[in-house]
Amino acid sequence: MFSDPVQLIGATASPYTQKMLALLRYRRIPYTVAWAEPGDVCKNLGIEPPKPALLPTFIAENESGFSAVCDSTPIIRALEEQQSSRSVLPSDPALAFIDYLIEDFADEWCTKYMFHYRWHFAADADKAGTILPLLRDTTISEEDLAAFKQYFTERQVGRLFVVGSNDVTASVIDASYRRFLKAMDEHLSQQAFMLGQRPAAGDFGIHGQLSQLVGFDPTPRAITHEVSSRTVAWVDRMYDLSGIEASDADWVPIEEQPHSLGELLSEVGRVYAPAQLANAKAVANGEREWQCEIDGATWAQRTFPYQAKCLRWTNELYQSLSRDDAARVDRLLEGTGVESMLSGD
Numbered sequence: 001m002f003s004d005p006v007q008l009i010g011a012t013a014s015p016y017t018q019k020m021l022a023l024l025r026y027r028r029i030p031y032t033v034a035w036a037e038p039g040d041v042c043k044n045l046g047i048e049p050p051k052p053a054l055l056p057t058f059i060a061e062n063e064s065g066f067s068a069v070c071d072s073t074p075i076i077r078a079l080e081e082q083q084s085s086r087s088v089l090p091s092d093p094a095l096a097f098i099d100y101l102i103e104d105f106a107d108e109w110c111t112k113y114m115f116h117y118r119w120h121f122a123a124d125a126d127k128a129g130t131i132l133p134l135l136r137d138t139t140i141s142e143e144d145l146a147a148f149k150q151y152f153t154e155r156q157v158g159r160l161f162v163v164g165s166n167d168v169t170a171s172v173i174d175a176s177y178r179r180f181l182k183a184m185d186e187h188l189s190q191q192a193f194m195l196g197q198r199p200a201a202g203d204f205g206i207h208g209q210l211s212q213l214v215g216f217d218p219t220p221r222a223i224t225h226e227v228s229s230r231t232v233a234w235v236d237r238m239y240d241l242s243g244i245e246a247s248d249a250d251w252v253p254i255e256e257q258p259h260s261l262g263e264l265l266s267e268v269g270r271v272y273a274p275a276q277l278a279n280a281k282a283v284a285n286g287e288r289e290w291q292c293e294i295d296g297a298t299w300a301q302r303t304f305p306y307q308a309k310c311l312r313w314t315n316e317l318y319q320s321l322s323r324d325d326a327a328r329v330d331r332l333l334e335g336t337g338v339e340s341m342l343s344g345d
């Protein structure tokens with residue numbers, strides 16, 4: 001149970017924080033956000049910070065008191081239990097599954113665009129290194145700023161290889177981002193949101209990452225303007241959808257979705273599916289790192305148990321569909337490459 005108003009701790013330059021703030025505004029759920037360190041806020045409240053303490057961290061409350069929780073995907077579901085109006089989960093289970101896929105792709109793959117562009121090129125790393133410490137506190141001295149800048153930049157640049165960003169994969173990431181934007185542009189020329197005339201969880205996932213790619217980092221900002229003006233405008237609108245009135249008829253049935261949805265899903269199948277399969281295999285074999293071919297290049301990165309969990313959740317949801325609904329999903333996914341991520345048992 002979240003408090004009223006919902007309390008969260010985040011950062012403006014954190015894509016998952018922006019995902020959740022946009023969602024709370026759309027859902028008209030009152031909130032307060034602290035631009036702070038989760039550890040500091042938890043200490044003040046006398047509670048344990050989550051492990052790991054990620055941004056955003058939400059404060060939950062039950063009979064035994066306060067606790068701190070992370071992870072936007074389950075938090076979105078918990079918020080639905082607390083308030084059912086203005087849901088971001090499509091009522092048709094087949095469409096809800098497609099939404100889940102989109103949200104997962106945004107959170108786990110589009111975040112590679114975000115992290116890569118933020119730290120790979122000197123101009124972006126210089127901006128992020130300077131602004132991120134100031135987002136925590138504008139009153140720090142020039143000396144402290146210089147020290148924080150060096151610390152942050154070295155730490156984050158050092159993490160690039162962890163998520164698979166290196167000189168070999170840079171062009172794969174760039175090509176994927178451009179294809180994704182082209183597909184977004186085409187899709188947004190057909191309808192206002194990914195699955196119709198109202199936003200779903202996946203829209204907020206994509207928005208969170210794009211809030212940074214369009215609104216913060218100079219290289220991807222220029223690319224986005226170059227490839228898709230519609231995406232630039234969509235990101236701006238997504239920040240505050242509190243004025244949209246949504247009805248069930250605003251979800252477009254899976255059979256009537258424009259062809260462009262298939263193009264978006266093809267990007268999921270092309271780059272994310274092979275990564276997810278290789279990662280899950282590495283987790284099963286207890287390997288710390290994995291390699292596979294993505295879009296013609298060798299992709300190497302550290303193994304993430306969390307992403308294997310994501311693949312399991314996706315499959316559990318797929319397996320929970322009725323035969324009819326699974327067949328409707330299969331028809332949309334046919335030929336996208338996403339099928340390889342799904343097992344029927």
Ligand SMILES: N[C@@H](CCC(=O)N[C@@H](CS)C(=O)NCC(=O)O)C(=O)O
Pocket residue numbers: 013014015016017053054055056070071072073107
């Ligand atoms: N799966 C989590 C991911 C959250 C996440 O990775 N947040 C980033 C910032 S946007 C973070 O806190 N990273 C740890 C760090 O920077 O030390 C969610 O959906 O909330």
